[in-house]
Amino acid sequence: MQQQQLQQQLQQQKQHKQQQHQLKQRQERIQRRQQQSLPQAAAAAIPPTHTLHTRGGGEWDISDADIEEFYAELTTGGKGGDPPKESVVGGLIVKFFHGEFTPQGFKRYAGHWKGPPPGNIGKKDIAVGMDGLKVQMKNPMFVTKGGVGYGVDETLKAQGSEALTTPNNARQNFSVELRLVAMAPSANRMLVSAVLAAATYSASQLITVFVASPAAAAAIPPTHTLHTRGGGEWDISDADIEEFYAELTTGGKGGDPPKESVVGGLIVKFFHGEFTPQGFKRYAGHWKGPPPGNIGKKDIAVGMDGLKVQMKNPMFVTKGGVGYGVDETLKVVDDGKGWVWLAAEMSPGGLAIELFKSVPFGKRALLVAKQSDVDEMFSKVNWAVALGNIEKTFGGPLIKQR
Structure with a gap:
């Protein structure tokens, strides 16, 4: 028993070293790429010794290829259309897009659900929510800043042409991304989180809309x-x-x-x-x-x-x-x-x-x-x-x- 545990520990140590080596190699590649990709304004605002971390480099970096791969996975093997009425994703779409978008905010639908069965959320209600979702993905009324990298200061995030570009696609910015973090049923397992996303490219906008994204708490003065x-x-x-x-x-x-x-x-x-x-x-x-x-x-x-x-x-x-x-x-x-x-x-x-x-x-x-x-x-x-x-x-x- 002890010998098996020792072998497992040695194997884990070996895997850890391999992962560290691979991560180091990737960080070096990303750092070389980032030196060419940061906009002058953003580069000036980021201390040179913390560029990689500030931009979310290393394991959190997202390249154009990563986005294309994400989109390919999302659109492979599916039949399109509306989500099943039993799914959490369908419920979220109804909750956040079945209603009226106004300059003052989103007014959620408060009437009678069409079902079937009437009185319950059904295919008809999901269809209305899907229509609202499509309209907002094409021309979002409410936009949250994002981009640049994981964990960056809020002031460095982008909401327009200031968005970070990549060297292999310097004139194109990721422009529309909608994430609904939830669960979805499948034939054999439940996805831990099902994410809906759509991506188009534009030279002028970077728009990120998050559903149910809580704001960061302000610092609390110690005297209070x-x-x-x-x-x-x-x-x-x-x-x-x-x-x-x-x-x-x-x-x-x-x-x-x-x-x-x-x-x-x-x-x-x-x-x-x-x-x-x-x-x-x-x-x-x-x-x-x-x-x-x-x-x-x-x-x-x-x-x-x-x-x-x-x-x-x-x-x-x-x-x-x-x-x-x-x-x-x-x-x-x-x-x-x-x-x-x-x-x-x-x-x-x-x-x-x-x-x-x-x-x-x-x-x-x-x-x-x-x-x-x-x-x-x-x-x-x-x-x-x-x-x-x-x-x-x-x-x-x-x-x-x-």
Whole structure:
């Protein structure tokens, strides 16, 4: 047994050295290319010793070839048309593009869903959302800055002809990119994140539209003790928690979330699998449906069982509590209030959900239950309220989603 472990360690060390060598070679190639590609204005703003890192060089660099490859993968083996009505991607498109785009913002459709069946989101509603998506991808009304590289200062990001160009295509800029970070069902597995993108090239624009992209929090002055602790408008009292719980459990019938819902998809993604001391192993088998091969009620039921077990006795708990924007070292695993929370936040792979035993300040709190009686919450939960909570920041500044 010890000999096998030793061999595994040696193999891992060998692979690590190979990866480091390959990464170093790639960084050198990219650095040579970047010396020719940075615009004069951007180059002047970036310290010369940090050019590669500032531009997101190395493993995070994206070339024209990478974009072409991404587009090729996206458009290979598909039949086009609208996404399935059961898919999370379809739900997101309806949520963010079925409505009216105005200079003041996006007004989400609040009428009666056409279905089928009427009253539920169906093919007809997705078709309307798809029409809205296509219009916005052709001529976006709301645009977020991007480009240049991963982790760059906001002031260096581009939103026009200032965009970074590459030496092999110096006159063409990546102009339209829409990313919907979500999950999508497939015949054999659930994609961790399904991304829709369309790319055209233009010499004048670089436009990036992100769905549900939270803004970065402002730095908190150390002298503002009350605000740092979540005081004032971000403070969460015991009464606030009780009110949140009451809203969540009023007007609902309990049970499992609808299979078309984003919440149901997230529960399957993060709780349908095996929890081990080494981490969570996501289920990778055949979805039971119905229909078989797609995520359905049977799969959501398994995910719900996993969620209930973990809420009663969490194996992995994220630190929280104290207040909004506090230093990570001040957060706690358990604030002693007796509540267990399921909260979401954006990650590089899309919405991620985590369990907390302390108030999840600044997160999107979806569910909360008394840890001593988790079943009570699930017997009364109103899933429409839980879905609405995705759009709200709990104990932090409100982040509007477009």
